[in-house]
Amino acid sequence: MEVQAVKAAGDILGVLAARFFGLSLMAFGGANAVIPELHRDVVDVHHWMSDREFAALFAIAQAAPGPNVMIVTLVGWKVAGLAGALVATIAMCAPACVLAVLAAKIWDRYRQAPFRAALAAGLAPVTVGLIGASAYLLIRTADANVRLALVTLGAAGVAFFTKLNPLWCLAAAAALGFVGVLR
Secondary structure (H helix, E strand, O other): OHHHHHHHHHHHHHHHHHHHHHHHHHOOOOHHHHHHHHHHHHHHHOOOOOHHHHHHHHHHHHHOOOOOOHHHHHHHHHHHHHHHHHHHHHHHHHHHHHHHHHHHHHHHHOOOOOHHHHHHHHHHHHHHHHHHHHHHHHHHHHOOOHHHHHHHHHHHHHHHHOOOOHHHHHHHHHHHHHOOOOO
16 A cells, blocks of 8 residues: 555656656746646646645745745645655756756857847747736636635736835735635
8 A cells, every 4th residue: 555655656746847847948937937837737637736726826936035936846845745845846947947057158159149139039028928828827716706806906906006015915915805805
């Protein structure tokens, strides 16, 4: 019985490693750019968590200080504990890090080449599109009713039109949830 449990845990770690390795190579603009694919994988394909759990992990990753890639560590932790957190984080960070170092060397070598400007101009809209898809997915996932959708719109408006720290929006939403307004 224990051998099967260890094998199953190893299988899950292998799946985590493979998926995050692939996602790391697609993450133009950071981990937030691959949120839709990460969500599809962990919620729809593998059923490791619900939409609500995924949205909560994303919120925790964004509220905590540090890089946006923390969502990966939290997903790994939820799926397979400490080993899952380590595997997911390493699989997401290591390939992208190696690729970034190699790309930087090439980028520097051809600093006067005309393709650099074209490549930079082409990657900018791809990054914006990936981040926009992430925002759409998270809004769709988290806004289960009209009140939640209004809180999201309000927070987006505050973030866009003011210089107020987004953590105040998070605190206001938490207070609304605590008093029962958002149920």
